[in-house]
Amino acid sequence: GTVLDQDSPKNALFKIAKESGLLAESREFAKHLDSLDKLGHLRQLFEIPLIKDLPCSKKEKHDGEEECLYFCGNSLGLKPKKADVYLNEVAKDWGRTAVFMHFNGLYPAALCDMYPKPLLAKIIGAAKESEVAVMNGLTVNLHLLMINFYRPTLKKYKIVIEDHAFPSDRYAVVSQMKLHNVNPNDGLITCKPRKGEEIIRTEDILRVLEEEGDSVALLMLSGVQYYTGQKFDIKVITEAAKTKGCIVGWDLAHAIGNVKLALHEWNVDFAAWCSYKYLNSGAGGISGIFVHELHHGKNHHPQLLGWWSNAQSTRFEMRKEVDIAEGADSFRLCNPPPLLVAPHMASLEIFDQAPESERMAKQYLLTGYLEWLISFLLKDEVKIITPAIPRERGCQLSFVFKRDLKEVHKELESRGIVCDVRLPSVMRIAPTPLYNKYEEVYRFVIILKEVLEAES
Amino acid sequence: GTVLDQDSPKNALFKIAKESGLLAESREFAKHLDSLDKLGHLRQLFEIPLIKDLPCSKKEKHDGEEECLYFCGNSLGLKPKKADVYLNEVAKDWGRTAVFMHFNGLYPAALCDMYPKPLLAKIIGAAKESEVAVMNGLTVNLHLLMINFYRPTLKKYKIVIEDHAFPSDRYAVVSQMKLHNVNPNDGLITCKPRKGEEIIRTEDILRVLEEEGDSVALLMLSGVQYYTGQKFDIKVITEAAKTKGCIVGWDLAHAIGNVKLALHEWNVDFAAWCSYKYLNSGAGGISGIFVHELHHGKNHHPQLLGWWSNAQSTRFEMRKEVDIAEGADSFRLCNPPPLLVAPHMASLEIFDQAPESERMAKQYLLTGYLEWLISFLLKDEVKIITPAIPRERGCQLSFVFKRDLKEVHKELESRGIVCDVRLPSVMRIAPTPLYNKYEEVYRFVIILKEVLEAES
Ligand SMILES: Cc1ncc(COP(=O)(O)O)c(C=O)c1O
Numbered sequence: 027g028t029v030l031d032q033d034s035p036k037n038a039l040f041k042i043a044k045e046s047g048l049l050a051e052s053r054e055f056a057k058h059l060d061s062l063d064k065l066g067h068l069r070q071l072f073e074i075p076l077i078k079d080l081p082c083s084k085k086e087k088h089d090g091e092e093e094c095l096y097f098c099g100n101s102l103g104l105k106p107k108k109a110d111v112y113l114n115e116v117a118k119d120w121g122r123t124a125v126f127m128h129f130n131g132l133y134p135a136a137l138c139d140m141y142p143k144p145l146l147a148k149i150i151g152a153a154k155e156s157e158v159a160v161m162n163g164l165t166v167n168l169h170l171l172m173i174n175f176y177r178p179t180l181k182k183y184k185i186v187i188e189d190h191a192f193p194s195d196r197y198a199v200v201s202q203m204k205l206h207n208v209n210p211n212d213g214l215i216t217c218k219p220r221k222g223e224e225i226i227r228t229e230d231i232l233r234v235l236e237e238e239g240d241s242v243a244l245l246m247l248s249g250v251q252y253y254t255g256q257k258f259d260i261k262v263i264t265e266a267a268k269t270k271g272c273i274v275g276w277d278l279a280h281a282i283g284n285v286k287l288a289l290h291e292w293n294v295d296f297a298a299w300c301s302y303k304y305l306n307s308g309a310g311g312i313s314g315i316f317v318h319e320l321h322h323g324k325n326h327h328p329q330l331l332g333w334w335s336n337a338q339s340t341r342f343e344m345r346k347e348v349d350i351a352e353g354a355d356s357f358r359l360c361n362p363p364p365l366l367v368a369p370h371m372a373s374l375e376i377f378d379q380a381p382e383s384e385r386m387a388k389q390y391l392l393t394g395y396l397e398w399l400i401s402f403l404l405k406d407e408v409k410i411i412t413p414a415i416p417r418e419r420g421c422q423l424s425f426v427f428k429r430d431l432k433e434v435h436k437e438l439e440s441r442g443i444v445c446d447v448r449l450p451s452v453m454r455i456a457p458t459p460l461y462n463k464y465e466e467v468y469r470f471v472i473i474l475k476e477v478l479e480a481e482s
Numbered sequence: 483g484t485v486l487d488q489d490s491p492k493n494a495l496f497k498i499a500k501e502s503g504l505l506a507e508s509r510e511f512a513k514h515l516d517s518l519d520k521l522g523h524l525r526q527l528f529e530i531p532l533i534k535d536l537p538c539s540k541k542e543k544h545d546g547e548e549e550c551l552y553f554c555g556n557s558l559g560l561k562p563k564k565a566d567v568y569l570n571e572v573a574k575d576w577g578r579t580a581v582f583m584h585f586n587g588l589y590p591a592a593l594c595d596m597y598p599k600p601l602l603a604k605i606i607g608a609a610k611e612s613e614v615a616v617m618n619g620l621t622v623n624l625h626l627l628m629i630n631f632y633r634p635t636l637k638k639y640k641i642v643i644e645d646h647a648f649p650s651d652r653y654a655v656v657s658q659m660k661l662h663n664v665n666p667n668d669g670l671i672t673c674k675p676r677k678g679e680e681i682i683r684t685e686d687i688l689r690v691l692e693e694e695g696d697s698v699a700l701l702m703l704s705g706v707q708y709y710t711g712q713k714f715d716i717k718v719i720t721e722a723a724k725t726k727g728c729i730v731g732w733d734l735a736h737a738i739g740n741v742k743l744a745l746h747e748w749n750v751d752f753a754a755w756c757s758y759k760y761l762n763s764g765a766g767g768i769s770g771i772f773v774h775e776l777h778h779g780k781n782h783h784p785q786l787l788g789w790w791s792n793a794q795s796t797r798f799e800m801r802k803e804v805d806i807a808e809g810a811d812s813f814r815l816c817n818p819p820p821l822l823v824a825p826h827m828a829s830l831e832i833f834d835q836a837p838e839s840e841r842m843a844k845q846y847l848l849t850g851y852l853e854w855l856i857s858f859l860l861k862d863e864v865k866i867i868t869p870a871i872p873r874e875r876g877c878q879l880s881f882v883f884k885r886d887l888k889e890v891h892k893e894l895e896s897r898g899i900v901c902d903v904r905l906p907s908v909m910r911i912a913p914t915p916l917y918n919k920y921e922e923v924y925r926f927v928i929i930l931k932e933v934l935e936a937e938s
């Protein structure tokens with residue numbers, strides 16, 4: 027059996043510890059876990075920042091030549107080394123062949139958005155490539171999708187989001203309502219955790235749908251909550267919403283490349299994501315969308331169009347009417363930037379070397395290891411608000427500390443630990459299976475403990 | 483007096499020829515013009531493709547080490563050499579500092595869209611930086627602007643475009659109409675040249691506005707027509723449309739970096755452009771918009787919003803309501819890509835070294851020189867459909883040949899001449915003041931003549 031068969035990451039860890047004869051809380055055990063890691067060889071495909079290069083580190087105090095401990099893959103993924111190679115190649119194609127780069131070179135400019143599609147289709151669980159398109163940025167894409175999919179009527183006009191949705195999503199949804207003269211005070215339904223709880227219960231979302239579903243036009247949640255790390259049950263929630271005739275869209279910013287997705291099978295209507303977090307494709311990188319096959323070739327709803335909405339075969343005939351591309355590609359408007367496709371491909375190729383089952387197994391154990399070490403060593407300091415049930419989370423754990431973290435964060439950074447703190451007291455740590463090591467998690471918790479003790 | 487004071491480019495050229503004692507049709511004269519060129523030193527800031535590197539060239543037949551003759555700056559501008567430097571720097575910042583690149587490095591990711599603004603403001607004639615924003619691709623931006631600015635009512639709902647608008651613009655406009663249940667058969671007004679003419683007369687546009695203006699919600703034309711090279715009189719047309727209470731938007735894809743623009747002074751409501759043509763910033767590069775100060779702080783119309791619509795100072799406070807940025811920046815939705823800002827900056831810095839008056843003077847003379855040489859040497863072969871009046875055009879001349887160009891084009895390409903042909907018989911040539919030489923124009927026309935003679 028695999029680690030996923032164990033009833034908890036802790037049990038899986040203890041089983042390995044027992045077999046190895048090592049203490050679960052020892053550094054040797056962390057090294058042992060690394061030695062068992064089937065994805066360990068992928069780390070060398072990324073550029074790991076050195077402590078001395080971080081603007082926050084105190085190089086004089088610590089060994090600057092050492093690699094930092096990077097736990098911000100949920101914010102900006104590390105650079106795949108191949109990104110440089112592909113970027114240089116695209117820049118060279120431009121310089122050497124100029125306008126001929128439209129149909130020549132590594133990623134011909136006029137076709138470059140096609141290259142990531144098969145790789146993304148696997149990662150998100152699309153049934154076919156035509157369910158995926160590569161374009162623009164995330165919030166732009168959410169809007170383009172909502173223009174098509176959010177068609178409020180007098181009776182069915184509400185939108186369900188999380189109360190603590192990423193602000194951009196809330197702004198997007200509210201501005202779409204205003205576009206249709208829907209009053210957000212009436213039309214916006216926000217799901218919250220119960221009083222005293224941190225996590226939104228699936229049953230509470232289902233109850234909202236049960237009670238208000240008939241007036242709900244669109245449900246749009248995040249696959250993984252950016253703040254708490256909660257993974258929503260996309261399958262169950264989608265099904266319930268669709269039973270009520272709602273359109274269901276998912277913001278996968280924190281889910282893609284992080285948790286297992288089967289968007290086609292789950293009957294998700296549409297989804298959008300960014301590529302700079304777990305997809306390691308660079309800040310402001312090119313984004314993507316999923317549109318379920320169910321909606322392909324349907325034309326009931328207005329869709330914003332541009333020349334890239336055309337089928338590739340006729341695009342340059344410059345027709346006066348759009349010869350619409352199949353599926354998700356019809357949402358494209360503009361010619362795409364090969365300079366953003368280059369790093370995206372560098373990263374997606376690494377994903378292609380990392381079977382999903384291995385990524386999920388490592389994610390389960392690595393995050394579980396962080397969870398266990400924290401509760402073993404720092405129980406009195408930290409509350410974990412991310413769900414304790416592994417299938418309800420991805421890489422990230424969100425900690426609430428019993429004190430202000432300002433000085434602690436500074437001290438951690440000065441030692442080359444890169445982690446996300448929302449002052450006063452929340453810390454989000456995302457070990458990622460593609461480049462993080464168990465020993466890094468170990469060192470992080472030990473240093474954190476040291477710093478907390480020194481600061482108190 | 484400058485060349486622009488001469489009553490025609492031909493007269494200006496003949497005056498220089500006379501002063502120099504050279505024959506206007508000689509190669510020496512072309513070289514002499516290059517020696518007088520105040521922008522000649524800028525060419526070395528660009529990578530000029532070598533003949534041997536072009537996929538179309540026959541290296542064995544011609545000197546492959548030579549630079550090609552590049553006349554497609556209206557399609558994809560050449561790469562500024564500094565683009566490589568800035569791209570490498572951004573890639574290095576990502577690799578070395580990862581998430582710290584949001585506020586550190588050459589173009590900190592979270593702020594990178596601010597860097598091009600002052601340079602663009604000069605190029606388009608904005609009154610202040612807040613009239614400019616840097617974001618997305620052109621067609622996406624046209625849509626975002628139209629969502630805000632095209633608000634059809636029962637009486638005022640029509641849109642005026644060119645009949646031969648770039649197809650993407652037509653698709654965009656028609657899909658916006660459908661979004662509002664406006665029937666394009668009724669609502670779309672297209673301006674055409676008169677029968678037997680190639681160019682749309684300003685008086686005909688003004689007549690359309692006079693006759694139908696009361697029902698027109700939006701006029702959206704291109705600043706420079708992509709096919710004919712006609713430059714529209716933005717000032718006069720904008721004024722007439724605004725007198726009729728229309729909103730006026732301009733697609734500046736072929737105008738920016740090409741012709742003189744004074745968008746603020748001309749009271750243009752909004753404009754959008756791409757950066758990969760005369761702005762030399764790379765295929766699919768980051769685009770920009772202009773929103774006139776008149777509209778800043780006004781909130782009558784719905785606007786699609788995202789976290790980048792926030793003022794920079796409060797963006798990361800993650801408020802539930804948008805704290806709207808000033809002016810054009812409020813149209814931003816997504817975090818911007820520094821990998822696209824890098825080549826954009828490399829190019830805009832070259833523009834900053836080329837005073838507008840010098841660019842306009844060279845454009846006048848260089849395109850005039852091409853025009854004169856063609857009419858001197860190839861009058862019987864070619865009709866020029868671009869306006870003969872210099873203030874009604876930019877760099878590009880569009881030629882209609884009396885024969886099919888398929889073989890001619892192949893032969894030109896095999897000799898390293900890069901030019902745009904729309905089969906059967908249209909050729910568009912755009913010598914650009916920043917990197918083209920007079921001698922290149924001379925060599926082009928001579929080779930074209932040779933090839934035409936050999937093929938007939
Ligand atoms: C006049 C004009 N408008 C719009 C576009 C579409 O550009 P994009 O693909 O950047 O949206 C182009 C592209 O060449 C164009 O020339």
Ligand SMILES: Cc1ncc(COP(=O)(O)O)c(C=O)c1O
Pocket residue numbers: 163164165166192194195248252277279280300788789815816817
């Ligand atoms: C959940 C979520 N949605 C939306 C966004 C907005 O992203 P963008 O700037 O790429 O549109 C983010 C950015 O971090 C996010 O985390």
